[in-house]
Amino acid sequence: MSVSQELEKCDANHLIILFRDGGCQFRAIYSYSPDTEEIVKFTGTGPRSISRKMIDKVYKYSSDRKQFTAIPTKSVSVSVDALTIHNHLWQIKRPGSARRK
Structure with a gap:
């Protein structure tokens, strides 16, 4: 789909x-x-929901330049078009996959 x-x-x-x-x-x-x-996943790959402390950067889309630009804030509002989360939140956590020495 x-x-x-x-x-x-x-x-x-x-x-x-x-x-x-x-x-x-x-x-x-x-x-x-x-x-x-509340920021809740609709479709795609990522956490089920995103809290304020998970947010790394927020972006606004410029239709004139057809590109996303980072804006200097951590808070989300209706003017935010995209965001990134902190890198460590992308690490895959698999139960029982701890490294053995």
Whole structure:
């Protein structure tokens, strides 16, 4: 199923893209509720939800330049179009996969 087909099923008023890092590699789409400040995954690869302390950088999309630009804030609002989370949150945690000496 394509992302556009997934988006048709979404009733959220505001969506935020999750990038892997500053290289703006797409990972997921999240719905954002300004009333509750909840950021919950809609589709893609990433945490089920994102809290304020997980956020590394936030981005605004410039339709003139057709690119995302980091903005100097850690808080999320309806003016935020994308974000990244701290790198250590991408580490895969597999139970029982601890290294043996």
